[in-house]
Amino acid sequence: MRTHKLCMLGDFGVGKTSLVARFVRSTFSAKYLTTVGVKVDSKEVALPGREPLKLVVWDIAGRGALDGVGENYLRGASALLLVADGTREASLASALNLLMQSRRSLPNAVVALAVNKLDLVDRWEVAPATLAELRNTLPVFETSALSGDGVEAAFADLAARLAP
C-alpha cells in the first residue's frame, strides 16, 4: 500500500483538528498541537476500482504564516488540505497565503481547500461568488466537522489525485 503525507494548513480555529478527528481515529492527543505544534495520524482510504492508499495526516498547529518549524513539518508532503472558516473571510485569505508559502517548498503537492463550518452556513462571510471563483483554480469543498458533511469527500479527492 502506498503511503502519502498530507498536511493540514489553516488559520487558528478554522477546524483543522476537528476535520482530522472526523476523518481518522486519533492515536495522539491534541495537546501535541500546542506543545510540538503538530499531531500526526494516519488513515487508509479506499478508492473505487483502485488499490487503497494510506494518508499520513500532519495536523499542523494553526497559524497565518509558516515559520521555520512549520516549513520543516511540510517537508516531503504529497498533499495539502487548506482549511478556512466560512464564517471568517480572513481565514480564507490566510489559507491562500499559506498555500503561496508552501508552494515554494512543495511545488508538486496536490492541494484542496476545505471551507469549514458548513453547519453555520447562514453566518458565512465567504461569498458564494468567491468560492465559485476559487473553484476555477483548486478543488473547493464545503465541509462541516460537526456533521461530517464534505469531510470524506475532501480527503477522498486528495487521495484519488495521489493514487497512480
Add this chain to the structure above:
Amino acid sequence: MTSSGSGQDSREPSADAAAVVSDLLEESPPPGEFERLRELLLGEERRALDAARARIAELERTQDNLSQRLPGALEALADEASTTRVANALAAPVSQALGAAVQRNRQSLIDVLFPIIGPLIRKSIAEALRNLVADLNGAIESSFTLRGLKWRVEAWRAGVPYAQVVLKHRLAYAIDHVFLIERDSGLVLHHEAAPGLPELDKDAIAGMLTALGDFVGDSVGREGGGTLESVRVGEHLVWMLHGPRANLACFIRGVPPQALHGLLEQRLEEIHARLAAAADEDPRTPQNQTIWHEALQPPALIQEAGRSAESEQRKSPSRWPLLLIVLVLAALLFAFLLSRERWQARVDDLRGKLEAHPGFVLNGIEAKPWSRLVVHGLLDPDAAPLAPLLDASAFGGVEPKLDATGYLSTDDAVVERRAQRLLQPPAGVRIAVKDGALNLSGAAPQAWLDTATERAGWIAGVARVASTLTPEIDPVATARAELQRLVREFPSTQVGFLDDATPADDAANAVDTIAREARRAIELAKIGKVRVRLTCVGANTEVGSGQTNQRLRAARAQWLALALAARGVGGTDGGALATDGDAGLNRRVAYLRLTVEDTP
C-alpha cells in the same frame, strides 16, 4: 408576527388602565374596582408569576425524587455514546469529590484500599525477590566458571564491583520496534516489531518522531545542527539514528549494550548504500522490503549485537596501550621508590656511622632525597675528623654539610686522643684509656716522665692515671762514659819487663787483658759515635843515660804493640799501633794509652 401581536395586546390594557386611573382620581372607587385595577395593571405579571411558581414547585417535586430516579436513569443508559457523555460529565466533579473525601477522611480510604493494595504489594515484592534470587543464583553459578573468572578480571580491570559486571552481562533487553523512516516526509519505509506486540499506528508514530526530531532540532540545536539522538521514558529507550535519506528509530526495553548502537549505525549505513545504489528506485519495493527486513529484524539485531560485544571484549586492542602505560607508570613508581629506599638506606648507614663515631653526638639528619643533606650534632675538637666519613658516603652528587657545635667528650677514644695531643709522648711511650683510666707504659726520657706525670691527671675525661713508665737508657752516653772509665783504667794494666826488653813471666796475661779491653774500647767507640786512639807507651827506671832510656822505652812500647797486633788489636784506623814513651813513670813496664776523639 408574534412580536407585533403582543404589542397590540399590551397597548389595549394600557388605555383601559388610563381611564380607570382617571376615574379613581375623581371619586372613591368601590372595592371590586381595586381588584379590576390590579388585574388590569398586573394581570400579565401575576400570570407569569403563577406559572413560575408552578414550575418551581414542579422542579422541587422532581428534585425530591431525583435520588430515587437517578440510579434508574443511569442504568437506563443504553448506548455507549450516552454512557461516555455521562462519564465525561461526571469525571471532573467525581474526581474533585474523591480528592475532597480523601483529604477529609483518609482512614476510610485506607480501610478500603488496604485489602487491595496489600496483596498487590506482596505480589510485587515476591516477584522482585524472585528475580533477585534468580540474579543471585546466576551470579553464584557464574562465580565458579571460566566466564565468572573472566567477569572478575573485567571488574578488576574496570575498577567496578563484580556485581555490576554480572548485572551488565545478565541484563536482558528487548527491541520492541525498529522504524526505518524517510528523513524528509517522516513516512515509514519499513517497520519491524517484536512478536506478540499489539498493533500500532506506525505511520503516525514515525511521523510524530520525525516531528519531534524537527521540533527539538529547531528549538535547541538550530545553530549546532543538533539532532534528537535518544529519548528515555522509564525503562523504555528510543534511539534515533540519522542518515541523509533515512532515519532509524529503535524502541528498546532494558539496558542495551553499546554494541547495539554501533550495529544500528552500521545497518543504517548499509541501507544508505543500497538507497544510493538504487536512487531512482522506490525504497518500498518488495525487494527492498526484504533487504530492510533482513537488516532490521529485532532478534537478529540482538544476536548480532551480542556477538559484536563479545568480539570486542575478546579483541580488546585498546587495552594494550593502557597496560603499557600502567607498566611504565609502575616501573617509574618502582624506580622512584627504589631510589627513595636507596637514599634512605644510605642515610641510615651514615646515621649508624655517625652515632658510632667517638666524640660526636648526632642530633639529626636533615635529608631531602638526592637534593640536600645536613648533619646536625655536637663534636669534640679532639674527635677524629668527620670529613672522611662524610666524603665516603655516596649521595649521588649531594655534598653532605655538617652543622656541629663543640663539646667535651668523655669517650675513651677521644680522651686518649686528647692525652696524645696534650702529652705528646715519645716513641717509646704507649698511651691508652679505658673506662676513664689513663694508662702510660714504655720508656721515656726522665724529663718527659716528670712533665707527663704532672699533667696526666689534669686531662679532661681522665679519672685516674696508671703508669708503668721507666726512664729511657742512652747507649751513646753509656758507651762514652765507659770509654772514659777505660781511658782512666788503661794505664794501670801494665806489662812488666825484667831487663831492657825481656817481658816478665806474667806479661802474656797482662797483654791478654790489655787486648780484651782494647777491643771493647773499639766497640764502645762505635756505639758512642766517637773515635779512639790506642797508643802503646813504654816506661823505664831512671838508671842509665837519657838516650838509652829513650831507646829502652821505645823498645818496650814496640814490644807491646807487636804483642797486641799478634792478638788482633790494631790501630783505630786499622794500621799499626802508635808508640810513645813515659819518662816520668820510673818503672820497667809498658801499657796502652786510650785517647777519645769526637767524630768530626
